[in-house]
Amino acid sequence: MTLREHDLTLPLTEDAVRALNVGDIVYLTGEIFATAGMPTHDRLLGCLDGVEDLPFDLKGGALFHLGSLNEEGEDGALRIVYMNPTTSTRFNAHMPRLIPGLGLRATGGKGGLSAESAKAMAEAGCVYLAFLGGGAEIITAGIRRVTGIGWPEMISHYRIARIEVDRLGPLTVGIDAHGNSIYDRTTAAALDKRQAILEEMRKARGA
């Protein structure tokens, strides 16, 4: 069996998103949004509550949990020196509201999101794309340039960066828009196997 590969252009259409299944491999070209900040996610929720305006219109966008180091070039333009995913489950409390609220078509990072987020994704037509943790060079290679920085007063990896990417990937579909989550599936399978594994260990101990 070979893995299904998709070369997708951003912004993603709902059809393109619904055509993806867990385990598929995706490359992205176009503009993405990235942040690694907990305070940033709090502020995004604040935007939904009307506390302040969004730094970018994220409707139909792809917002990923990625941390990056930016450097200002001589022309004043920001350049991303390296980028890597951060743990998405830290944002389990935010994402079920942010996905429909912001109108996201894709989110992602590493480690997946809760079942509640998966449900929100199925309803809204959004996927979770898994990046390789410790894949800084592979991920950075897909970056063309930074096209905008939201909330520049925050520290580097908390800001929201708008980034033009060219075949960013490979990314793995971890949660699709049909309610399937690789993370829930593997966790449920592990819990199912627990008793049998403990039995095997007992046998191996010769007890």
Added chain:
Amino acid sequence: MAITDEMILHATKELYSRALRKVPEDAKAALAQAMTTETDETARHTLELQLRSAELAEKKDRFVCSDSGVPVYFVKVGAGAELKCDFKTSIRAGYEELVDTIEPPMLKHVTNPLTLERSYHGKDMPIVSYDFESGIDYVEIICSPKALGSGRWAAMELFTFPSLEEIETYILDVAIKAGAQHCPPVVMGVGIGGTFDHCAGLAKKQTLRKIGTTNPDPALAAMEERLFRAVNALGFGPMGTGGDTTVLGVHVDYASGHGFTPVAVAFNCWINRRTSVKIWGDGRMEWGE
């Protein structure tokens, strides 16, 4: 001739910088070995990607991961080592010099737990532990930068006169709870016994043991084998998308204690950041992983 502050400062800087750029050879070999046994297609794809990432970072002299962690050092002072240095001051100075000069720069991960403010500096940074050893004439320093994913899922529980079954069940349950949040395939370090702090130290140190090494204690070697099979049978797989490779090694150590028995489990993520150096008074430095 003696080990000087300059040598310690240089070692501190260099160890951290190297740890960020290179996945140790034994970890790469273990990933390559897993490729040959892994039955899941997505898992093999991820393992291949991990090896490619390691190779790229090494070739380009860049960081494997953007989470450069917080600085953690283990110092072992040989009884025969000649010293003319102030470890605490020079390790701190080495770390400060590193964050000021390292290329590319590191992100600020040192976090004040009370205010959540982030910086390069903070109370008790770098985290250093000291040990003495008889029969050696050098100082060994190991650096193992600790990042969020690899640090967050460590756990400890205190039992009273536990059976092996209770101990192993607990370890398996810690692995289930961690799931794939620590960027598997990981190395699991386990400490059993001693006291609260000592046990945590045992687990931590076992994450630094070379992958593929056999425990000299046959009972522990058998336990490691059981746990290795058990955790891999859970099926989380590389980066948690399913598969046979969740751990590259389970390393166990124990210490005698009272009847209250702590059991600690710590992890090192797939990039297995660790570097070491042995320093002699005549200026020799032997770098290792």
